Each structure stands twice: as structure tokens, then as C-alpha cells.
Amino acid sequence: MTLAPAHVAGAGMIRFGKYPADVTLERMAVGAARAALADAAADLTRIDALYVGHVFGGPVAGQRIAAQLGLDGRPVSNHENYCASGATALREAWVALAAGLHDVVLVIGVEKMTDRVSGGVRPDPGDLDAAVGYVMAAGHGLSARRYMADHGATREQIAAVAVKNHAHSVHNPFAQYQRPVTLAEVLAARPIAEPLGLLDCSPISDGAAAMVLCSPAGLRRLGLSAPVPRMLGCALVSGGVRPGTGDVNEEDVSRRAAEEAWKLTGIGPEDVDVVEMHDCFTIAEIVRMEGLGLIPRGEGGRWTESGATSLGGRLPVNPSGGLLSRGHPVGATGVAQAVELTWQLRGTAGGRQVEGARTGLAYCKGGTVNGTDGGSVTTLVMAR
Template identity: 45%
Template sequence: MSAPVAVLGVGTSHFGRQPGRDLIALAHDAVREAFDDAAVEQVDAVWVGTVFAPAGVAQRVLRAIGITGVPVITVENACASGTTAFAEAREAVRSGRHGRVLALGLEQMSTAFAGAIVPEPTDPEGRTGLALPALYAMAAARLLHEGAVTPEQLAAVSVKNHAHATHNPRAQYSGEYTVAQVLDSPMIADPLTRLQCCPVSDGAAAAVLGRPAGAAGEVVVRGLALRSGTTWNHRSPHVWGHDLVRDTAADAYAEAGLDALDDVDVAEVHDAFTVGEVVTTEALGLCTPGDGGAAAAAGVTALGGKTPVNPSGGLLSRGHPLGATGLAQIAEITWQLRGTTGGRQVDGARLGLVETMGGGVSVLDGNACVVALLERR
């Protein structure tokens, strides 16, 4: 019989372009904070999520921190690499394989890319130069054509998340923008402007998982699911990524025993581009189909709204160091459930949701997606 699993401690580095800080320094910040938070100095195993780090990076950064002699497993699952590490760490504790496990995500992108990630040339899209901004732009263009969203509603996502980030001292960017300023920023991939695209980021995030102690306010994993995308073609009426998020969420909700999402108080979702948050909130069931953009514009998903989404600032504003992103989301929801996030706090948050979806492989509806439900008990 599987055992319940608690998030004993979390930690992150600062997020932003930090070419002068190597992966060892970034990982040290995250792991040290997570260990101090969990009041531990040792773990039984480590899962590390990263996408572009060099071979042996896990052992290299852990050696520098003083973690050796335990099983260390590195995973790559596109943008969901960090939450994949979290999912595997949770399963190791739940199955009884290990008692206390560290999940670590890290990435230093500023030294690897000047702009968008270079497409994989062995994929048809890569051979034509179709980078991820263009793929998301195609989804946005289709929703605009169908009348499912307006340019102003897409921009409202950016306005909301940049405003949320003003309360996050670790965020890469923040600011009070208007819809007009977002739409007038330089065009990256029509119709997505610069302020609708996540920045190139460096950072690390970590979580220590173990058995619950029964303490008041303890954060536990109520439900979690991981899926890889199926072939995406004319059979789906939805834009790229929607079906993968929807199906993964259904698995997580089923494990959590949730019939409806009215119980979710706060969510951190994969908003690498504004349209990504719109599609994801609908696929998760946080908004009704066709209402994702309208919900952002109306304040439904803002702090103070019915279901705040990305109070950290999200990928758009906190930053998106690929391997670290999922665990940064886990950290934010853990802090939210503990009530320690200051000006971005969602009052009375008890149940939080994390969704991370990564893509890039031709023909698939996304490389991988993780949906996790964390609960304060």
C-alpha cells in the first residue's frame, strides 16, 4: 500500500540572466534553502531535472553541495523536467523505496542561447526554423481567428502576471503595464509581442519530500500525474497542448478524488507565452472553454479573483529556466499554502495546483505534462 508524501521543504535561487553565476552556485542557493526549510542535512536519493546542462551536471553540483554516495538520477522532459523530477521523487517515497528524497531543477540559459531555443533540425519544424514562439503564435492566431480570444485578452495575461511579480523579489521581471503597452511592445512572432513571451532565464529550485509528520499546516501531495503527448493531428479540435494538459489533469484529479475544481484556491501554470495560460486554464477546467482570455481580462485569475493563477508572476515574469521551472512552481504553491508569500498571498489557500507542459518534438501534442495538487492539512 502506497504511503502519503509531504513536501518537507522548498527553496529557489533568484531568477534572471545570471551568466556570472554557474550551475553550482544556483543549485547551492536552492538546495541550501530547501534543506534549511525541511530541517534536514541528508537525503536518501536525488532526482535532478535539466534540459541543456552538460553531462554529469547532477553529480557535479551535488558534490559541491556535499551530497555524495546516494542514488542520483537525471531526467530531461523539456519544460516539465523539474516537475518530472518531483513526480519521480514523490513516487520513490510513496512506494517506500526511499524515506527522504531531494528533487532539484536547474538551468543556465543565458550562456547557451541569445534568444529563442534553436529548433531540432531532425524534426520537420526544426528544418524550417519553426521555433516554439512561432508554434505558440500559431495557436494564438487560430484562437483569434475563431473568436475564442481577443488581442486585448491575450495582453491582459501579461499585464496580470507582471503585476503579480512586483510582489516577488526573486522574479526576473515585474512592472505595471497597460494592455496597450503590451500590444505595442516589439513583435516576436505575430501576434505575440515581446511582453507576451517568457525571457531567457537562469535559476534553480528544489524540494525535499518525505513521509508526513502530522504537523499543523503540513503540505502534502494529494494528487499527481505525468503524461507524454500523443500524436497531434486533425482528429483534435483543439490547439497544440490542450489535450495533453486536459488528460494529465484528469488523471491527477482522479487520484486526488476531486469531482470539480471549485476547491482549487491557487494555481501555477505554464505561461511561457500568454496564449499558453489561456489554453491551459481552459484545459485544466479552471475556466470554461472559450473563457480563458475573458477570465484574465476580467480579473478572475488575478490576485483577489476567484482562482488566482500565477501569483509568482509565472514564467512570463518570474522567468523560465527550463529545468528549474516546475520546482519553482512547486515552491510557490507550497509557500502559498503556508501563507508566507506576503503581498502576493492568496488568503486562506488550502488546495493548490501546479501544471508544467513542455514541447518541441514534431507531431506530438507536447513532450510531457505534469499536474500536481498540493494540500495544506
């Protein structure tokens, strides 16, 4: 089934980073929302509804944001799917527009992590994995070890993901980190979960991103006309139960998310020009690109090392700098990826522009559930 696309009238975000306590979640969200509204040349009276993705924002965070923004009284929905929360909010907004329920909506992804999260991110305390001490970094360390053993990949090839993404982030004024790192720095960084070190891991971050999405009628309401970037669709799948130990890098959940994306949008992997990938850890970029079918199984390390996934390469991945260097305020990430794709498709991404980009894909994977191959996965497809 193919639904009508959502047109992107406006996109904006604040710089990701670590903010003091007086910079609240609501304040960050309002800043990103105002940037998106200004980009769309839209005032608040044009907005029909608000969709907010967050994880640690507390009860009715979206309504608190709406009150400060001046959208009180409008329909507000809050969406929590861990790292896929922002992308899930985008999906629900797209569905509402396609159904004719609204014509102009505002979507915000936001998170204030620095005063809510310390140390490694864990599953829910009631999950069996958490009970035995599992943390996300440990799982990805296991993934890296298994990948190296199965495919002959080297530690240097995995570390090259961090080198590449930090090189890209130099050109992104909204990135938490805007300096390059060398391969030697990545390899010498403080160990976190063997073989991964500090620079193989995305940071604790604060930030917000926002988009104004419209139906064709909504575009006319705003006085805009096509062509503008379009959100063709967003697939959402959950992890399936896995009997036994299985293959930690099988990524069946990513394969299913890709299949759903192609089915929803009519786009195939051969059409993708740029990818915003959920690189919470260096190895995650590699195995998830392979799971989507965008890189042959076992080749991701070599592709990265060769420059195939760098700007100017065969398939640029994370021109924004990705989670590793743009930062990863979990509820904001999915919307930030869509904002980056919007800029890429407009041709306004500056020094990180992917030349001739016409179609982009953003992938988020949120959370773990014991006995399954993941929590939630979104695959968002956008086009010029």
C-alpha cells in the first residue's frame, strides 16, 4: 500500500550538545520549532496538530511544549519508541496527513539527557537483559567481535566509521562535535566494551529538531508550491522473537524494515543516494547498512575503509556526522535525520552536501527486548 507523501515545508534544529540545567527540554523544543516555522514562513495559526517524540521527557511533555510555544488547545500526541521516537512521531504525522485528518502539522523530536542519564544506557529495569547487567555498549562490543571473526574485518575498519563521521561533522554547525579525529585517536581511546573505545560510542546529548509537514492543501494554505522535499513514507517494525542464541549480526529486523520501506514508497535500495544511519556505535553503522541490503553482507568494513561511504563515495552515509559526532539526544535523533535529509535534498547542506542527492533514507533502531532482535526500527524515505 502506498500513501500520499507528506511535503516538507520547513525544517530546523538547535545545535546538539550538553546544555546547563536552565536550558530545559521545553526551551530546546521551542527553539527548534520556531526555526522550522520560520523556514516554512508559517505562523502558529496555520498548525493543526503537534507530534512530539521523546523518551525521558516525562508525562505530557508535548503538551508542556505546546503551552510554551503557543499551541495550547491543539491536538498533541507524545511518542516513545526509544531511539526511534522522533521518527515514530514523523510516521504518525505522515499517516494523519495522508488520511486527511490534518493539512499542516508540526513534528518535534527533543531530549534532555545530561540531567537525566548517567553512564551507559540500559534496557528497562524489568527486562531480563537488564537484570543480568546488560548495557547497550556491551551488546555492540559483542557484535563487533563476532563481525570481525565471521568476516575477517579488522579493528581499524570498524574504527574508520568514527573517523569518517567526525570528518563529516566538521561541516555541520548543528553537530555536538565539529572536529576531525584520527584513526590512531579512535584506537587509543579509553576502552568501553572490548573492542570498542570511547570514540566508537555516541555521546550523551541534549537537543531538539523540528519539521513542518503538509498535505497539498496545506502547502496551498502556506502559500507554497511544489517542488519541495517529500516524505514518501516511514516503515515501522518491531523485533521478532528469536529462538536460541542466533546470530547477533543477522539483522533480520533491519531486513524487514527495509522491505516495508520499499513496499510503502515504491523506492528500492538502488535508488538511495544518501543515508542517515543510526550509528550509536561504529559497528552498528556497518551491520545495519548490511541488514538493509545497501551493502553486501560482510563488506561494510571494507566499504568504510575504502571511502565508499564517505562524502564523494559510492553511497555517502551520515553526512551530518551521525550519532557519533552530531550527537544522540535519543528522542530528537529521528527528526534530526529527516532535517538533514531535507537540507541534502534541497541542495543546501554546504560543505557536507551530497552532490545530486535525489532520494535519501534514514534508519533508527530503538531499544532492546530480551529474546528478540530489537525494540523498534524505522526506515524513513524522502525524495526531491
